[in-house]
Amino acid sequence: MDGPTVNFGEELKTANGIEFLDDAQAFYRERAALEKDYATRMSALTKKFLDRKAKKASSLSVGDTPQMTPGSLESASVTTWSTILTSHDSLAKEHDSLSNALITQISDPLKAIATRYEEYRKLYNTLNMKVMADRDGVYSELKKSKGSYDAECKQVEDKRAKVDKAFDSSKTKAEKSYSQELIEMHNIKNTYLIKINVANRHKQKYYHEDIPDILNSLQDLNETRITKLNGIWTLGCQLDINCRQNSITLLSDTVKEIARNLPALDSAMFSRHNMGGWVEPNNFEFEPSQIWHDTSDIVVDDLATVFLRNILGKSRKELEGAKAQVDARNREIESLRKTRDSIKLNEEMQLKEAEVTRSLLIHQEQLVPHSSKLTTLQVEISTILNAVGDVERGTQTHKFKSKTFTIPTTCDLCGERAWRLTGAGFSCQDCGYTCHAKCEMKVPAQCPGVLDKAGKKALKEEMKSTAPSTGGDSGVALSRSNTMNSLSSSYAGGGGGATAPQRMGSTLSRTTSPAANTPAETAVPAASSLNAVAAAASPAVRRNRVIAPPPERYVSAPPPEAPRPSAEKDEVVGRMLYAYSANGAGEISVEGGQEVVIVEPDDGSGWIQVQVGSLSGLVPASYVDASPPPSTPIEGRPDSRHSSSNVSISNSIVGSMTGSGTIKKKGPAVKPKRGAKRVKHVEALYEYSARSDLEWDMLEGDRFVLVKEDSGDGWCEVEKGGVTKSVPSAYVQVID
Known part of the structure; x- marks a missing residue:
């Protein structure tokens, strides 16, 4: 039997991989399309962001409102960003080049090889078919010869059967015919045998000569194809490597550029272009009211x-x-x-x-x-x-606790009720002292310490018993003679066109008649009880609360002089109703209750010149009683305590009180001196270290009160904290 038939055309097309060339070239063609699409998209992306960068480069580098024109400069970060975008654009170009190379150097050659090898396949298939046809023709001749031989054998057998059946004369004819047929059979047999040998030789030639030759040719063709395919594959990889190496080179250069982008460079450029325009806002300054002349000094009465x-x-x-x-x-x-x-x-x-x-x-x-x-x-x-200074040292502060007064309770400071709407307040945990929430910060630090319930009750009773009587609920009527003789009817009743501070200044500056009051009744009520005085001085229900502005800063007064034995006949002697602390040139500090000699009376400016011992100076006229009664000892009384009545009165004792827990009287507001100059201040421009005790140390921005301007020696005198020293004139500037 013949061996299995091999379809060389199919083997060449599939098993030997000629069709694989089409798959390879199709792969590289699609890969090229991807690279082309990537390059196009990357190029469009970089162009988009390069345009954005161009629009924002100046703002990103030096801000929207630089003080110096940046020109064409870009900050380090913007420059680095430009390098990154440019490198990506170069990467897009590399991928575009790779796409073109894959088409021209890989896909097209693969397509050409596939076409050529397809022609080779067809030729080898044709050759194979021809060799097979020639072999099959010999096989067909052999089959025909076998059929002829079989038919001839049957004829011979038929002739022999006729010879056996023939008699006499017909037998000779039958034998002759048999002999001829036998000779023909032998010739056909020989032909058949020859055909067998021919067929065997063709079979041997086909399997041992034709097929090996075709297979060897196909092997050579396949190996040549693989060699060429390897070359093309290698070229494809090399193209990819070149693209990657170029990309790596671009990215490596970009990495080096990124490393040069130090964080401080952008800040330095921005600062350099924006330093000039910023000016620190001025510090807030004290602004006097338009209706009251005052200074920036803290009130320290x-x-x-x-x-x-x-x-x-x-x-x-x-x-x-x-x-x-x-x-x-x-x-x-x-x-x-x-x-x-x-x-x-x-x-x-x-x-x-x-x-x-x-x-x-x-x-x-x-x-x-x-x-x-x-x-x-x-x-x-x-x-x-x-x-x-540290005024808290050595004091006993109340330990207040928040409390809501559900029953009528009197504030121990202002004497008003703390109940219902005004029920929020404080109570001392130690002594039971009570006050409004608004009065908490006004309570003196005079806590007697921890008291039991009986002690707290006794303290309350003592405070009530020592408090002066009030009108209203107590049934004791107050008259003008025992409250404030110097108040005018217009002030007491709340009438008149003058404002409360003006009425106060005008009434308190009047002279009290010594015949109309006893020594204990000459005091002017404190500012905290002016409303009660006004209410008591007028039968009307209306009560006007008059609150005077705070007095000026107190400074230490000169030591008190020894009591004057008697005044000379031509001297006018007065007594200070309130303590006064000098606050300007030409003024003098005097304690409350101290006798003074009036050197020059009030000329309408609201100030008088007085002499205390060997010192003389100006004091407010409203602070002096020009015609005091004969000096008599004044017994000290405790602080006024308010009863549960809605009307409160103040202590009427003149001068400062003696004993623990006393508070000095606060004088009325002081009218500015006529022709007084505005206080000037200076501010230090530079730092300066004092070289002696007569000079001030200064830091830039320190402020002083200008006492004496530069007289030509390069120095000026300034005051700070009540101490006057010198500083270089060139180191300060006048600010007001």
């Missing part, structure tokens, strides 16, 4: 000192808590910053970095109110200490 002392104590109590809060949050913030700095460049910890940053911002936001409060408290404390 007795009542104001009480208020400042309470603020100082309250601020100090809150300071430690604020410091603790700020320190705790600063420690947390510093810890979070260190954590963020350690992980912010680690790409694997992005989620943790986001959590740490969010927590850091939350802590910074929580720090703001505590830091602001701490700054406020520190400034409050330093301002009060610079103004009045």
